[in-house]
Amino acid sequence: MADSVRIVEVAPRDGLQNEAVAVSVATKLDLIRQLRDAGLAAIEVGSFVSPKRVPQMADTDEVVRQLNLDGGVRYPVLVPNEQGMVAALAAGVREIAVFASASETFSQKNINCSIEQSIDRFRPVVEMAKANHVAVRGYVSCVLGCPYEVKVAMNAVVSVSRKLAELGCYEISLGDTIGIGTPWQARDMVRAVAGELDIATLAAHFHDTRGQALANILACLEEGVSVVDSAVGGLGGCPYAPGAAGNVSTEDLAFMLDGLGIHTGVDLSRVVAAGQFISAALGKTSRSKVAQSMCA
Known part of the structure; x- marks a missing residue:
């Protein structure tokens, strides 16, 4: 198991995209500032997708333009196509993420194309990124199950992960989109992908x-994974994955890692405060058990 883990905070994007309440640019920037001050060095801040499909992300360009992109914190954004990439470059982004699914049906429901078509769609996006010295991270969704197909073949997860790496993604984040997996399934999935790709390039x-x-x-940590995505307050879900709950909460993750003696550089009390802040802005209670306990 690694001595340190890099936490990628996804609340400003993956967390807020599924909320009925759309928060202001000022609130998003305040959340990002609090996350940065809590020690999180990678914060996904939005996505350049169609505002008709995901209206909560319509102001991502405004958010990015007001961030200090030279301050040492990584601020990736999700980009689905060339149009989104053009907008991202105009806003000055330094890192993007592209996303593919291990499930054909989910791919069609989410981005209206097959898995193979999605990979082809990302080729010019990655080429544009490389030409502009923009780092590219890859997501694979539905690695342990699909809301439409239920079971997902392991070889499909491996294949999509390999193709994203071959495109030029420096890291592949393996996502249990509907939260249906169990530990041994997660272990076996990571082992299968690590049979093709360096474990150091994989995230959970x-x-x-x-x-x-x-x-x-x-x-996954026991298999050697050292990067984990999470969201304060346990925010998240997916508009195209009915019934999926939020991401693992950053508060609970940081507490567990600290208990394991694993370094994260994260200040737990500040992370809890950030989670309480955005939960209040959304008019809801934090899903984090640690936050609920500390704030009781």
């Missing part, structure tokens, strides 16, 4: 629909 991304996220992450 778990939703906590059935309360298995932390256990699944621990299983």
